[in-house]
Amino acid sequence: MKFLVCISNVPDTTTKITFTPDNKEFNKAGVQFVINPWDEYALTRAIELKEAQGSGTVTVLNVGEADTEPNIRKALAIGADDAIRVNAAPKDAYFVAQQIAAIAKEGAYDVILMGKESIDYNGFQVHGMVGEMLGIPTVAPAMKLDMSGSTATLEREIEGGKEIVEVNTPFVASCQQPMCEPRIPNMRGIMTARTKPLKVVEPVGEGARTEVAEYALPPKKQGVKLIPAESAGDLIKLLRNEAKVI
Amino acid sequence: MSVLVVVECDNGEVKKSSLEVASYGSQVAQMLGTTATAVAVGEATEANLAKLGEQGISKVLYDAEPRLKDFVNGAYTKLIAAAAGKEDSKIIVLANSNIGASVGSRLSVRLQASLATNVVELPKANGSSFTVKRGAFSGKAFADVVLSGDRKIIAVKKNSIEALHEAGKTATVEAFSASLSDADFTDAPKQVVMQDQAGGILLPEADKVVSGGRGMKGPENWGLIEDLAKALGAATACSKPVSDVDWRPHHEHVGQTGITVSPNLYIACGISGAIQHLAGVNSSKVIVVINKDPEAPFFKAADYGIVGDVFEVLPKLTQAVKELG
The missing domain is CATH 3.40.50.1220 (TPP-binding domain)
Structure with a gap:
């Protein structure tokens, strides 16, 4: 079975977010980039399923410029077999989805996995766009994925519960916890990752459909009003009479 | 053209987030000098749908097909696309929920629309430019996003928009069929398990x-x-x-x-x-x-x-x- 795992290159979760002086772009200076945490579930689960099946391949796909290659190598070190990088900045979800759909179609992948969303743009869009472009089902967000032959059983999170869904390959799923325990690279993985194939291709399709005009940071808080622990009950009065939220 | 609002219902009730979405949609419609039509998904009652008038909705389309009670991605997408076609809607507003994001992302490709999710404010429309503010960097920032193109889909973040309550106003509820077939239900859930809340x-x-x-x-x-x-x-x-x-x-x-x-x-x-x-x-x-x-x-x-x-x-x-x- 052929797995395609889509990863994005995002600022580490501890990053303090700042922007370029015109507020049009994220300021990358001094920022550590990581594999999007949600994508780690997709990657590890694909590797686990391949191992359980005893055959198949896991290909990792990233839409990004050359500076994303360290994290692509990391995905190879974790256990993907080969990688494809589409040589373009990820302009918007639609642009990225077109690249994934084109590669998924050309490579006839059976299972296309990605994280629920990227922690930078938080679009939660690419999964459905790829599914629609390929005319195949999408399950988002998936908390559990098991395969039996060409049939997958997934748990989809819905507000207040979950749905058990069965789909046949090919399909797209966007993954989140508690699907698996994401793996970290071991020394042997890091050594072998250096020689695994990483193919660079140029982007296809139309451009983006959305454009960021300006980024802004949330307004700063005015400062905390402290209430002595002994008179904790006064907080409730303040929440009712001053903040008017209860 | 009217603005189309997707309203999620559960156990007969319209979800709170959908009351916000309806209020958002009717205010966009007012900005554009048109009306807002809702299409309801999930298990709804006619009385509760009519009450969407309080959020500024004029008309509600409802397909009583029993298999639409639970979320089915294929069927919901087709239903909403059909409603958008019937209403000639260029703008679709839905909740930034797991259902809204699943359906909205497919619809954006099917209808060739620009999609913005996680939207926290009413749009700024200025001539042909249409800008929405959305949350980004997991709550650490906001982005003003320009939606180019003729058609737009907006997924509204929960608790970002105050729901309108214009007492006494009612919406017309209209039976609507998207002529769904078994093929639209291939990804129907085998089982739905709700948590103890x-x-x-x-x-x-x-x-x-x-x-x-x-x-x-x-x-x-x-x-x-x-x-x-x-x-x-x-x-x-x-x-x-x-x-x-x-x-x-x-x-x-x-x-x-x-x-x-x-x-x-x-x-x-x-x-x-x-x-x-x-x-x-x-x-x-x-x-x-x-x-x-x-x-x-x-x-x-x-x-x-x-x-x-x-x-x-x-x-x-x-x-x-x-x-x-």
Whole structure:
């Protein structure tokens, strides 16, 4: 079975977010980039399923410029077999989805996995766009994925519960916890990752459909009003009479 | 053309987030000098759908096909696309929910529309330019996004828009069929399992949240969190370390890699306030922090704080809420 795992290159979760002086772009200076945490579930689960099946391949796909290659190598070190990088900045979800759909179609992948969303743009869009472009089902967000032959059983999170869904390959799923325990690279993985194939291709399709005009940071808080622990009950009065939220 | 609003229903009731979405859609319609039509999905009653008039909706389309009671991605997408065609809608507004995002992303390709999710404010329309403000970087920032193109889909973040309530106004409810066939239901769920919700309040929909961190010392102490939540009519939540060690289920995990909430009131108990947690809560209107460490970074992001032991403070708060009556 052929797995395609889509990863994005995002600022580490501890990053303090700042922007370029015109507020049009994220300021990358001094920022550590990581594999999007949600994508780690997709990657590890694909590797686990391949191992359980005893055959198949896991290909990792990233839409990004050359500076994303360290994290692509990391995905190879974790256990993907080969990688494809589409040589373009990820302009918007639609642009990225077109690249994934084109590669998924050309490579006839059976299972296309990605994280629920990227922690930078938080679009939660690419999964459905790829599914629609390929005319195949999408399950988002998936908390559990098991395969039996060409049939997958997934748990989809819905507000207040979950749905058990069965789909046949090919399909797209966007993954989140508690699907698996994401793996970290071991020394042997890091050594072998250096020689695994990483193919660079140029982007296809139309451009983006959305454009960021300006980024802004949330307004700063005015400062905390402290209430002595002994008179904790006064907080409730303040929440009712001053903040008017209860 | 009218603005099309997707309204999610459950057990006959329109979800709170969908009342917000309906209010958003009707205000966009007003800006554009047109009307707002809703298409309802899930299990609805005609009486509750007619009440969407209070949120400014003129007409509600409802397909009573029983298999639409549960979320089916293929069928919902086709139904909404058909409703958009019937109403000649160039703008579709839905909730930034798991259903809304699943359907909205497919629709954007099918209808060749620009899509913005996680939207927190009404759009700015200026001539041909159409800009929406959305949350980005997991709550650490906002982005003004220009939606180019003729058709637009907007997924509205929960608790970002105040629902309108114009008492007495009703919407016309119209039977609508998208002529769905078995092929549209191939990804129908085999089974739907609902969680036991404390007090029946869903965290993503809640306007008050009481949340616990490692400072609660163990799952056996969660009764203190639940008591306060119950008294306030709030949902319960937790920090990532708490769900990582299985003290609480992961669907209660609030933060950058959990869920992002924006309630009116967020009470954090024994949570230090790591940057990843703050990202998930900093769009809450009022934040209360209770922590015995006065240096806890969460106090910098709080409106009210109590430096003290959660085990002593929480029962006092619960008592004070009960005394309010």
